[in-house]
Amino acid sequence: MTEAPTPYELDADTMTGGMRPIRQAVLSIGSNLGDRAGRLQGAVSALEDTPEVTVVAISSVYETEPVGAPEGSGAFLNAVVLIDTTLTVHTLLDRALAIEDAFERERSEPGAPRTLDVDIIVVGDRIANDDSLVLPHPRAHERGFVLVPWLEIDPEGEIPGHGFVADLLSGIDTSGVTKREDVEIIL
Numbered sequence: 001m002t003e004a005p006t007p008y009e010l011d012a013d014t015m016t017g018g019m020r021p022i023r024q025a026v027l028s029i030g031s032n033l034g035d036r037a038g039r040l041q042g043a044v045s046a047l048e049d050t051p052e053v054t055v056v057a058i059s060s061v062y063e064t065e066p067v068g069a070p071e072g073s074g075a076f077l078n079a080v081v082l083i084d085t086t087l088t089v090h091t092l093l094d095r096a097l098a099i100e101d102a103f104e105r106e107r108s109e110p111g112a113p114r115t116l117d118v119d120i121i122v123v124g125d126r127i128a129n130d131d132s133l134v135l136p137h138p139r140a141h142e143r144g145f146v147l148v149p150w151l152e153i154d155p156e157g158e159i160p161g162h163g164f165v166a167d168l169l170s171g172i173d174t175s176g177v178t179k180r181e182d183v184e185i186i187l
């Protein structure tokens with residue numbers, strides 16, 4: 001006798017703790033104010049200290065020209081971090097915002113200089129589109145400061161709905177993104 005297929009489709013994120021799947025997420029971290037390298041290091045350490053998060057890889061640090069920031073904004077240091085996590089996407093966002101707050105980020109105006117910015121680029125193939133969270137990050141596919149470090153640590157990287165990181169990179173100008181051989185983030 002063949003069993004009828006289950007009529008129920010469960011969203012894994014609504015299940016209780018132990019049943020949530022492990023997803024790989026890609027985070028972009030950036031700073032253009034104060035001790036930029038120290039803030040990036042602090043962000044990675046805080047991520048590693050987060051329950052249900054394991055840091056899998058950290059890119060090199062890149063000096064990057066500000067994109068979409070006010071005239072006269074200072075250069076950023078950027079890096080990309082790959083994590084494995086069982087957190088829900090909104091809990092991960094809360095954690096990212098808490099880490100920004102811990103580094104005294106002021107939420108003054110869009111594009112204002114920031115001591116630390118933590119953006120969630122993708123979480124597996126999750127799609128989100130609500131007031132607090134958009135996944136994949138809506139501007140990541142056109143940002144060299146995200147795609148260059150991401151490709152370095154994840155050559156197969158892909159943004160659902162946009163394509164492979166390697167292909168996206170061939171269509172954008174990355175001249176403002178320069179590896180800083182003298183700066184390293186460690187676990």
Ligand SMILES: Nc1ncnc2c1ncn2[C@@H]1O[C@H](COP(=O)(O)OP(=O)(O)OP(=O)(O)O)[C@@H](O)[C@H]1O
Pocket residue numbers: 096097110111117118119120121131132133134135136137138139
């Ligand atoms: N994928 C995401 N990652 C991080 N924050 C997100 C994401 N999607 C939506 N947000 C929302 O964006 C807000 C943060 O905006 P913020 O001022 O940091 O933007 P920004 O980093 O300056 O610009 P951009 O979004 O272009 O990187 C957060 O409060 C959060 O609710």
Ligand SMILES: Nc1nc2c(c(=O)[nH]1)N=C(CO)CN2
Pocket residue numbers: 029030031064065066067068069076078111117119145
């Ligand atoms: N180079 C660079 N430019 C930016 C960055 C950033 O991290 N690096 N973050 C922004 C808002 O998230 C806006 N512009």
